[in-house]
Amino acid sequence: xxxxxxxxxxxxxxxxxxxxxxxxxxxxxxxxxxxxxxxxxxxxxxxxxxxxxxxxxxxxxxxxxxxxxxxxxxxxxxxxxxxxxxxxxxxxxxxxxxxxxxxxx
Numbered sequence: 541x542x543x544x545x546x547x548x549x550x551x552x553x554x555x556x557x558x559x560x561x562x563x564x565x566x567x568x569x570x571x572x573x574x575x576x577x578x579x580x581x582x583x584x585x586x587x588x589x590x591x592x593x594x595x596x597x598x599x600x601x602x603x604x605x606x607x608x609x610x611x612x613x614x615x616x617x618x619x620x621x622x623x624x625x626x627x628x629x630x631x632x633x634x635x636x637x638x639x640x641x642x643x644x645x
Contacts (some may be wrong), residue, residue, distance in 0.1 A: 550566065570585070
């Protein structure tokens with residue numbers, strides 16, 4: 541049986557700068573939020589699977605974030621670390637409702 545998921549209001553969209561990650565804590569999970577130049581908001585687990593680097597402090601390029609420790613390139617859409625490296629971080633569903641970012645956990 542799958543645990544029920546909950547949509548949680550996190551932050552005003554206007555308080556989430558584009559291309560700058562923000563780490564938030566939701567129900568015990570540490571999550572990195574990203575507001576892309578396209579206007580989309582994505583959320584992934586905040587620690588790089590390689591050495592635990594803080595992804596919210598990484599550089600955002602398109603739909604990817606680069607881990608600030610060892611430059612691993614991670615998709616904000618799938619959570620997958622890009623070749624030649626490997627690994628994956630959890631992705632979270634996001635939605636903007638009435639100007640607020642919500643994450644489903």
